[in-house]
Amino acid sequence: MIGYLQELLSRTPPDPVRLPLTNSHGTVLAILISYLLLVKVVGPKLMESRKPFDLRGVIKVYNIVQIIYNVILCACSAFLMLGPGNYNFNCIENLPLDHEWKNFERWTSYAYYFNKYMDLLETFFFVLRKKNQQISFLHVFHHVIMVFLCYWYLFQYGYGGHGFFMISLNVVVHIMMYAYYYQSSLNPSVRANLWWKKYMTIIQLVQFGIVLSHSTYILRRGECTxxxxxxxxxxxFSTIFIILFLNFYIRAYVLPKKKVVQKTSK
Structure with a gap:
């Protein structure tokens, strides 16, 4: 196992084009460790005796930027996969290095990876607003593992391919998610009562289900080594996320209803 990890870490990236933050394990790990320390230890400690910041305007702009960013990313991904990239969904491989659309594939893949760093800002907003209860294990684990998995994939396998298919699904989810965040930011008092709030978790579960099904399909075929x-x-990881998000859904939406039913029946 140790030998495999050493070989994995010392492997030469298959694509010679190394965009920022795709060429050093140490840099990415340092960023993620700093993130964990800031949002779980340093940030809450510094805010302990301070009033929460009013970031409503900043958050609205952030949500709008995320919506536009992900809409453009979604359009670029669909265009490449269904158009000049001509992806074979039975065995989605990276475009050859000499393909005329390779740079488009590189930058679209990298744009998604960079967006995972943008997502980290959401946690800092929680810290500055003293919403520490929202900095849950699921929230932090999801952000950290997405950054690392994207980096690992780009470093080990290059830009595009099967990972590109999986991130395209996630982009669609992010468009809906940040649209929800923006709507709720217009009137925070109605956030908890937005009718489609719980469906965001269901949509995320569907996304992980699709990734799990497609990954299992590839493994069972055995032709796409x-x-x-x-x-x-x-x-x-789709199985892990299904378990975590399903647990969140049950705790947030199923158990509270059961408690209400029990109270009203007494």
């Missing part, structure tokens, strides 16, 4: 590792990773 180049994607075996990424398909295994997709299977493992």
């Amino acid at each position: 180049a994607l075996t590792t990424t398909a295994r990773a997709g299977t493992i």
